[in-house]
Amino acid sequence: MSALAPWQQRVYDRAATALDNGRLGHGLLLCGPAQLGKREVAERLARRVLCASPVAGGEPCGLCRSCRLLDARSQADPVEVRPDGRLAHPWGHPAHPDLLLVGHAVNHKVRPPKPRSEIVIDQVRELGEQMALTPQYGRARVAIIDPGEALNTAAANALLKTLEEPVPGRYLWLVASEPARLPATIRSRCQKLEFRLPPREQARQWLLAQGHEPALAEEALEAARGHPGQAHAWLEAGVLELRREVAHGLDGIAGGSLAAPALAQAWCSDDRAGLRLRLAADLALARAAASLTDPVRTRSLAAWFDRANKARDLLRTTVRADLVVVELLLAWRAVHARPG
Numbered sequence: 001m002s003a004l005a006p007w008q009q010r011v012y013d014r015a016a017t018a019l020d021n022g023r024l025g026h027g028l029l030l031c032g033p034a035q036l037g038k039r040e041v042a043e044r045l046a047r048r049v050l051c052a053s054p055v056a057g058g059e060p061c062g063l064c065r066s067c068r069l070l071d072a073r074s075q076a077d078p079v080e081v082r083p084d085g086r087l088a089h090p091w092g093h094p095a096h097p098d099l100l101l102v103g104h105a106v107n108h109k110v111r112p113p114k115p116r117s118e119i120v121i122d123q124v125r126e127l128g129e130q131m132a133l134t135p136q137y138g139r140a141r142v143a144i145i146d147p148g149e150a151l152n153t154a155a156a157n158a159l160l161k162t163l164e165e166p167v168p169g170r171y172l173w174l175v176a177s178e179p180a181r182l183p184a185t186i187r188s189r190c191q192k193l194e195f196r197l198p199p200r201e202q203a204r205q206w207l208l209a210q211g212h213e214p215a216l217a218e219e220a221l222e223a224a225r226g227h228p229g230q231a232h233a234w235l236e237a238g239v240l241e242l243r244r245e246v247a248h249g250l251d252g253i254a255g256g257s258l259a260a261p262a263l264a265q266a267w268c269s270d271d272r273a274g275l276r277l278r279l280a281a282d283l284a285l286a287r288a289a290a291s292l293t294d295p296v297r298t299r300s301l302a303a304w305f306d307r308a309n310k311a312r313d314l315l316r317t318t319v320r321a322d323l324v325v326v327e328l329l330l331a332w333r334a335v336h337a338r339p340g
């Protein structure tokens with residue numbers, strides 16, 4: 001099993017101590033920025049809870065039936081969709097009968113079947129029934145709901161009942177990168193485990209340990225505003241090249257060498273328009289921070305940052321993407337047009 005990153009280990013250790021001292025709540029909310037590995041920590045904790053013969057320090061043995069069943073599960077992607085649209089390893093039925101996973105289930109009532117955008121009440125009801133059963137391997141039952149903010153209102157209300165009637169040896173863990181979207185009633189009944197961005201140097205060291213070149217690691221960390229998980233994902237997906245392309249495009253618009261409609265079309269020609277706008281917004285923010293001696297420029301760049309984020313939201317609606325982007329690019333040119 002791979003080592004946890006330092007920021008994951010910090011959270012894991014805290015929860016493990018609470019668990020060992022009998023202070024770990026029935027309901028847990030693992031929250032913090034996306035891509036910091038919250039789910040992985042939840043699964044490691046489940047391993048600790050479910051292992052039948054923990055070794056010194058309470059760590060799972062890796063050899064018992066529970067540990068082996070959990071390993072069997074972790075080798076398969078739980079959201080892998082088979083060609084017929086069914087999940088190869090449906091959520092809620094992992095190899096270990098005492099680990100229950102609830103996520104975006106596949107809706108078979110639509111053709112072709114596709115994952116639902118919300119976690120619905122039937123899933124939570126089924127979870128409640130499962131949680132009421134005796135653990136099959138003795139120690140406990142753990143349910144992980146990920147992403148927690150996908151619970152719709154009815155599902156959240158149903159979950160509240162389960163949270164309000166804690167049963168010993170039953171754990172209900174929610175994973176959420178936007179916990180504010182969860183109902184306050186749910187949040188208040190969960191013990192919070194918060195993931196935070198690590199210090200810059202720690203993030204850099206971690207990226208180097210993942211095998212990235214120092215200069216690229218630095219650039220990615222800059223682009224991701226210090227978020228190592230994001231930087232890693234971007235390095236893997238070649239997003240730095242895209243960021244350079246976006247910067248080049250913005251310079252061309254500012255300097256007048258590129259036409260806004262042509263660039264807008266290029267930006268909207270594939271499924272990365274939203275990502276380009278996000279990168280553009282971040283570039284504007286970085287430039288705003290670098291021009292603090294020029295308050296007018298700082299203000300207009302900050303305003304453009306907001307505008308770019310709003311445009312990104314608009315892309316998810318039915319408006320014509322290229323028209324939204326043209327307006328945004330013309331606004332960028334206006335930001336850089338110097339009076340007189």
Ligand SMILES: [Zn+2]
Nearest residue numbers: 051061064067
């Ligand atoms: Zn074990």
